[in-house]
Amino acid sequence: MLNLMATTLSPGATLAKRTCVFDRLTASSPNIKSATLTRISTADLRLLFELYDKIFFDHRFTQVYQGRLKFSLSQRMTKSAGKTFFPRHPDKISPGEMTIEIRMGTDFFFKYDEIDCDKTVCGITTTSALEAFLLVFEHELCHVIEFIHFNNSNCSGKRFKTIAKNIFGHTASYHELPTHRQIARVKYGLKIGDPVTFTYEGKKVKGILYNINKRATVMVGDKNGNYTDKRGNRYTKYYVPLEFLV
Ligand SMILES: [Zn+2]
Incomplete structure (x- = not known):
């Protein structure tokens, strides 16, 4: 089986690839035209996945994983900025019947520019809503990768952290984007x-x-x-x- 985790990139290579994803997304998406996020659709998430598969994984993702990837958006997520849902009993499902869902919250990104503060995501200081969004999406992709190879995934585990570090240079599994409470206090x-x-x-x-x-x-x-x-x-x-x- 091809291995999605076999990728280890230098910080410079990761940054160059992320910038490439950023540029192609803003060039192709009808909703995302700059680093600021005001609109997004599930088709944008599908496009984003295809860009990651091409630019980071040389299309290996679609070769390794035979199941279905679903993408959804939520306006209600107030703690996590993204979530990945897996089947409960993957061993009882044939590879072709597997469905994994990535759900991205929109709220943290739409209000990204409301206040000035440190906006670290996955251990990386971000400067725009779209950059923060890409990092959260990458975190969710790591969950998918870990699940595809091991049938489970946990971002507080050592294995997950190694995958996230090697491919995307992440050094943490959480975000520090401003919450509504922080915005209320500061603004x-x-x-x-x-x-x-x-x-x-x-x-x-x-x-x-x-x-x-x-x-x-x-x-x-x-x-x-x-x-x-x-x-x-x-x-x-x-x-x-x-x-x-x-
Ligand atoms: Zn996680």
């Missing part, structure tokens, strides 16, 4: 527990900032509210975009 000076005010149906409403995700969760005192705290105070919950809070 809006807001943190959980802060008193906040916003306008709802033309009226000023006061509440407490209870959680921060894509939108802020604000608890507003209301004697008919559905939520009760330990002291028996009742609240109604509102979801408010961060920029509408003062």
